[in-house]
Amino acid sequence: MTGLSTATARPAPTPATGASRPPAGRGPSVPRRVRTWLTTHVAMITALTVLLYLFVPVAYTFAFSFNDYRKSNIVWNGAAGPTLKHWRDPCGAPGVCDALVVSLQVGAIATVVATVLGTMLAFALVRHRFPGRGVSNVLVFIPMATPEIVLGASLLTIFVQGFSRFGLRLGFWTIVIAHIMFCISFVVVTVKARLQSLDPRLEEAAQDLYAGPGGTFWRVTFPLVLPGIVSAALLAFSLSFDDFIITNFVSGDETTFPKFVYVSYLRGIPAQANVIGFSMFVIAVLLVVAGQLVGNARKR
Amino acid sequence: MTALAHTAGAGTHAGGPAPGQGRRRGGIAAYLLLLPGALWLVLFFLLPLIQLFAVSLQSGFPGYPGYYYRDVNAGNYLTAITQFAGHFGRSLLYAGLATFFAFVLAYPLAYAMAFKAGRWRNVMMIAVIAPFFTSFILRTIAWRQILADEGPVARVLNTLHLLPGGRITETWVAVVAGLTYNFLPFMVLPIYASLERADPKVIEAGGDLYANGFTTFRTVTLPVSLPGVIAGTLLTFIPAAGDYVNAELLGSDRSTKMVGNVIESQFFRVLGGFPVAAALSFTLMALILAMVFVYVRRFGTEELL
Amino acid sequence: MALFSTGSSGFRRAQGDLHLEAVTKEFAAFTAVDDLSLTVPRGSFFALLGPSGCGKTTTLRMVAGLEQPTRGRVLIGDTDLTGSRPYERPVNTVFQSYALFPHLTIRDNVAFGPKRRGDADAARSAEDALELVQMSAMAGRKPAQLSGGQQQRVALARALVNRPEVLLLDEPLGALDLKLRRQMQVELKRIQTEVGLTFIHVTHDQEEAMTMADTVAVMNAGRIEQMGHPEELYDLPRTSFVANFVGQSNLGTGRITGADGHDLVVEVAGTTVRIPRDRSAVTSGPIMFGVRPEKVRISTEQPAGAGNDVKATVMDVSFTGVATQFLVTVPSGAVWGVYEQNLDVERNTIRPGDAVWLGWDSGHAFGVEADEASAEEARVAS
Numbered sequence: 001m002t003g004l005s006t007a008t009a010r011p012a013p014t015p016a017t018g019a020s021r022p023p024a025g026r027g028p029s030v031p032r033r034v035r036t037w038l039t040t041h042v043a044m045i046t047a048l049t050v051l052l053y054l055f056v057p058v059a060y061t062f063a064f065s066f067n068d069y070r071k072s073n074i075v076w077n078g079a080a081g082p083t084l085k086h087w088r089d090p091c092g093a094p095g096v097c098d099a100l101v102v103s104l105q106v107g108a109i110a111t112v113v114a115t116v117l118g119t120m121l122a123f124a125l126v127r128h129r130f131p132g133r134g135v136s137n138v139l140v141f142i143p144m145a146t147p148e149i150v151l152g153a154s155l156l157t158i159f160v161q162g163f164s165r166f167g168l169r170l171g172f173w174t175i176v177i178a179h180i181m182f183c184i185s186f187v188v189v190t191v192k193a194r195l196q197s198l199d200p201r202l203e204e205a206a207q208d209l210y211a212g213p214g215g216t217f218w219r220v221t222f223p224l225v226l227p228g229i230v231s232a233a234l235l236a237f238s239l240s241f242d243d244f245i246i247t248n249f250v251s252g253d254e255t256t257f258p259k260f261v262y263v264s265y266l267r268g269i270p271a272q273a274n275v276i277g278f279s280m281f282v283i284a285v286l287l288v289v290a291g292q293l294v295g296n297a298r299k300r
Numbered sequence: 301m302t303a304l305a306h307t308a309g310a311g312t313h314a315g316g317p318a319p320g321q322g323r324r325r326g327g328i329a330a331y332l333l334l335l336p337g338a339l340w341l342v343l344f345f346l347l348p349l350i351q352l353f354a355v356s357l358q359s360g361f362p363g364y365p366g367y368y369y370r371d372v373n374a375g376n377y378l379t380a381i382t383q384f385a386g387h388f389g390r391s392l393l394y395a396g397l398a399t400f401f402a403f404v405l406a407y408p409l410a411y412a413m414a415f416k417a418g419r420w421r422n423v424m425m426i427a428v429i430a431p432f433f434t435s436f437i438l439r440t441i442a443w444r445q446i447l448a449d450e451g452p453v454a455r456v457l458n459t460l461h462l463l464p465g466g467r468i469t470e471t472w473v474a475v476v477a478g479l480t481y482n483f484l485p486f487m488v489l490p491i492y493a494s495l496e497r498a499d500p501k502v503i504e505a506g507g508d509l510y511a512n513g514f515t516t517f518r519t520v521t522l523p524v525s526l527p528g529v530i531a532g533t534l535l536t537f538i539p540a541a542g543d544y545v546n547a548e549l550l551g552s553d554r555s556t557k558m559v560g561n562v563i564e565s566q567f568f569r570v571l572g573g574f575p576v577a578a579a580l581s582f583t584l585m586a587l588i589l590a591m592v593f594v595y596v597r598r599f600g601t602e603e604l605l
Numbered sequence: 606m607a608l609f610s611t612g613s614s615g616f617r618r619a620q621g622d623l624h625l626e627a628v629t630k631e632f633a634a635f636t637a638v639d640d641l642s643l644t645v646p647r648g649s650f651f652a653l654l655g656p657s658g659c660g661k662t663t664t665l666r667m668v669a670g671l672e673q674p675t676r677g678r679v680l681i682g683d684t685d686l687t688g689s690r691p692y693e694r695p696v697n698t699v700f701q702s703y704a705l706f707p708h709l710t711i712r713d714n715v716a717f718g719p720k721r722r723g724d725a726d727a728a729r730s731a732e733d734a735l736e737l738v739q740m741s742a743m744a745g746r747k748p749a750q751l752s753g754g755q756q757q758r759v760a761l762a763r764a765l766v767n768r769p770e771v772l773l774l775d776e777p778l779g780a781l782d783l784k785l786r787r788q789m790q791v792e793l794k795r796i797q798t799e800v801g802l803t804f805i806h807v808t809h810d811q812e813e814a815m816t817m818a819d820t821v822a823v824m825n826a827g828r829i830e831q832m833g834h835p836e837e838l839y840d841l842p843r844t845s846f847v848a849n850f851v852g853q854s855n856l857g858t859g860r861i862t863g864a865d866g867h868d869l870v871v872e873v874a875g876t877t878v879r880i881p882r883d884r885s886a887v888t889s890g891p892i893m894f895g896v897r898p899e900k901v902r903i904s905t906e907q908p909a910g911a912g913n914d915v916k917a918t919v920m921d922v923s924f925t926g927v928a929t930q931f932l933v934t935v936p937s938g939a940v941w942g943v944y945e946q947n948l949d950v951e952r953n954t955i956r957p958g959d960a961v962w963l964g965w966d967s968g969h970a971f972g973v974e975a976d977e978a979s980a981e982e983a984r985v986a987s
Contacts (some may be wrong), residue, residue: 033442047412050405051427054484057442058434063548064445074445089729117337128330136338143345145534145592146585147542149560152346153567153581157355157574162347181344184337201704204671207691208698209763211720215692219717223708236431244545245560249567261437265549271442290424 006047065274074266086271090279093270099260102172103241106256110179111237117180118187118236119229121300126189126195143185151182152249154279159250170252178250180242183236190235195229227295318473321431356578376579384562384580388587391558394472394547395540398479402536403529405480406487409519410528412517413488414495425492428485437439439547440478447474470552478546486535494528530599538588559584615693616722622647622684623668623771628677630663637663639827644806645820650797652806652818656850660827661807662701665773667807681770688690689852692721694834696731697764698773701758702780703711705748711735711759712744718767734766737796737947754785761793774806778813790816811851813934815839824849828918841888845973854895858975861889868967874937876915878970885972893975898942900969903931910962917941919959930952933961947949 065087067073068080124130143151155178159170167175171242202224206216213251244258251259261273356367356376381388413424431439447453447468457463468474522529544560551557559580566577623645631640638660645651653661666672670680670691678687686694697718704935705714715734719727735882738758748756757777764772776785790895794817797804810816814821815835822844824830831838831847842848848856859873868879873894880894917933920940924947931943941958947953955961 013369020909043408043412044416047416047424050409050484051424053405053430053481054428056446056479058431060445061434061438066443073446075450090303100376108308115341117339120333121337124333125331128327128333130327130330130334136334139338139341141348143341145538145589146562147538147588148350148353149542149563150581150585151345152576157578158348158351158569161355162351168488177344181340184340188337201700201705204691205698205700205704205706208413208487208669208671208696209767210721211691211717212690214349214722220706224706234308236735237427242432242436244435244437245543248564254712255763256438261435261441262545265437265441269438273435273438279440281430285426285430287807288429292426294423 093272099257103257107240110240114183115233118184122191148245152246154250171254174250179240187232190232305373328455360572368424376575381580399537401480402487410491474550478550487532494525498524619681619684628674631675652814652821654814655824659824695770697769701776705758734762738762756765773802879967880970880972891975899944903965915963
């Protein structure tokens with residue numbers, strides 16, 4: 001830099017050569033292009049293979065929902081050919097639909113409670129500075145770094161040795177309590193990420209435009225964080241619905257869908273379980289796709 | 301160059317300190333927001349852990365199996381470590397292998413989703429999450445069918461004489477394969493999230509600077525996605541190390557059991573097994589937390605998850 | 606309960622000039638704004654100009670109510686607004702990078718303020734405001750579907766629609782490219798004239814401040830260095846910081862040796878120069894002499910006349926079409942710039958390495974307090 005100040009009231013015109021030079025005409029060299037093509041497609045082909053791998057057991061579950069088996073639905077009965085009878089009577093196997101209903105109920109309650117509590121926690125941790133914040137962050141993080149079996153075991157010991165004195169017996173509500181507990185951390189993490197990426201100027205702009213604290217929250221902050229809360233709720237529901245290990249420890253005689261499948265494994269899992277499992281998969285996909293479409297339509 | 305050719309005002313910047321971070325000081329509101337969730341975690345996570353620790357030191361009433369008294373019986377830990385060292389070793393080994401294979405499979409998928417998928421990104425995202433909804437137990441049982449002796453994989457490999465033991469199920473291979481499969485989405489999602497946040501231009505620039513694709517990956521892409529990789533490996537390793545369903549459904553009765561299986565059977569099938577099971581759980585948790593701590597220290601990220 | 610009230614309460618009506626009275630803002634270990642007093646006349650276009658970190662944005666945020674002063678008062682007319690919340694003030698802001706609500710359409714963005722104030726005709730007001738900035742056609746879109754320039758207009762409409770007593774603009778053109786910035790400068794000025802509101806424009810771009818504002822205040826380190834009409838600031842800087850930050854100056858440190866009628870006689874780098882007494886901020890002792898580059902004439906022969914000349918060596922010559930810029934080294938070692946319009950028929954023959962004479966009309970010279978540090982600061986900042 002020279003001794004002169006560089007700001008000027010009359011900046012020199014930009015040199016014409018810089019602005020008018022045509023975009024570089026030389027493309028990448030041929031071997032480079034081949035390699036680029038390869039890397040592009042290698043990545044995509046590998047990705048699709050991995051996705052396929054993810055779906056193989058789902059396809060198996062689907063296929064075996066048509067199996068006309070006699071004793072156990074483990075080996076395909078080629079002699080009888082595919083049948084639709086399990087699809088016509090999905091509750092035909094004893095207990096399977098009861099287990100499904102329990103799973104859906106637990107999932108719904110756990111999702112609502114965990115989403116509300118987790119969202120509040122996320123707001124407190126991101127938006128406020130207070131003594132105990134560091135400890136709270138750790139308290140939220142550690143359940144995720146604890147193996148499920150330890151969570152299940154510790155809950156079992158306190159339920160049977162401690163809380164039983166307050167009349168709490170293993171069953172539906174102990175499952176709900178446990179599911180809320182392990183879902184909270186995942187909700188906090190998801191909502192926190194969304195909150196942290198929120199531009200603080202948007203809330204300032206709302207205040208500047210005459211919105212009080214309530215108006216700012218309900219008209220700006222909440223709608224902008226809502227997608228994060230919705231994905232947190234979805235995550236919580238899918239974690240709860242699919243949980244087996246913790247549920248197995250705290251469920252007593254109550255049976256959720258995954259527990260039903262696990263317990264009936266030795267006797268042979270009825271094909272109705274396949275019907276229900278696959279249907280849940282289809283419903284979930286449809287819901288998520290519908291959500292995406294609504295989201296896209298809103299953006300437009 | 302001349303000093304006069306500069307124009308002021310080309311860049312944008314905020315004058316003074318960064319505008320309000322939306323952060324407020326203390327106040328009762330913070331604690332009101334915090335309280336219900338924190339209370340839940342204290343009651344149903346922290347207290348149970350303390351109780352579990354207490355149980356791990358209890359002793360059984362002689363002659364009354366299934367009844368315990370408060371004690372400081374470190375012998376439970378001794379039993380846990382000496383009798384079940386093999387199970388601990390297998391848990392960590394299988395979880396480590398599964399984490400490695402999940403990483404190898406997940407990275408290209410996450411990479412393709414972040415940079416190559418374009419408008420298919422969301423579809424791929426759904427595809428990664430969707431299998432969750434078919435119960436994890438059902439899918440594991442499906443793997444048992446696929447890998448069974450008379451199943452397609454074993455038959456092909458046997459025909460080609462590529463399967464030394466003659467079977468896949470009831471071996472560690474099946475257990476590791478099941479673990480890898482089950483926790484793969486937990487590896488994909490964080491890596492994808494961190495890659496998605498990265499600027500593709502940074503990675504392109506890397507491609508320009510280093511001719512070699514692998515060098516670009518090692519020096520640019522991987523560091524950019526490191527927070528995601530760390531989160532993904534933890535989210536895979538931790539549940540895998542504590543899992544017992546895969547070992548139960550895909551493994552053999554003796555040689556592939558993991559700590560999870562022992563804890564489960566000590567709790568449910570061994571009368572008077574509570575203290576040892578609790579000691580096993582606590583040892584497992586301590587082992588995992590120690591490994592996580594070292595791992596996070598080594599790769600140093602504060603923003604973990 | 607505050608959480609559920611969505612309307613604004615406690616709105617303060619206020620009219621008149623904006624006054625800042627001895628306002629100070631301290632953050633932890635650092636004073637962003639230091640005892641600043643200022644009056645902005647109602648209906649004027651006022652610019653706060655300064656390098657980043659000078660406290661101009663903090664000042665603006667205190668007027669908006671987004672920051673509260675540590676000491677001092679903020680008033681509009683006779684109404685003391687100190688301590689009131691942003692939503693209680695008749696003040697609106699056009700934020701840097703716009704801060705449009707991404708989940709609302711353009712129409713709803715603009716109608717946000719009127720609706721919060723319970724304006725029954727909010728939709729109509731919004732349409733009018735969009736008309737004013739020529740964005741009616743985009744009313745149904747979302748912010749993400751607009752270009753930077755369009756978002757800028759919407760941000761302006763969203764603030765203007767409330768007819769605030771004071772409109773604050775925080776680097777509003779910073780994100781636009783040069784051409785669009787010029788266009789918006791003209792348009793902002795037109796709109797301000799049309800609506801007749803007080804505009805306070807924060808910028809680090811001195812050209813932007815000079816073209817639009819009636820009054821420019823140059824800020825540095827939390828204080829106002831100088832305030833005045835742009836021409837005045839340029840013609841007669843009162844501090845070395847202003848001399849460097851607003852346009853460029855050729856400066857030299859010297860000492861006042863005497864007086865000659867209305868002029869001060871100054872000894873600079875072995876040469877004697879004159880500064881009109883009323884154009885100097887100091888009258889004795891050390892002084893920093895300055896003259897603007899375009900006021901300096903360059904020639905190969907010593908100009909006849911009274912002493913305002915310096916011998917120099919040419920370092921660099923650059924031809925820019927309308928003008929030629931020279932960089933020369935004066936005997937003190939400092940580098941000066943000379944800006945010569947290409948009016949002559951003859952082509953310029955001066956080349957780097959040539960010995961030349963610099964001359965100027967002593968009426969153009971100015972003197973400021975010798976303060977090498979702040980001159981350096983302004984150089985670095987710009």
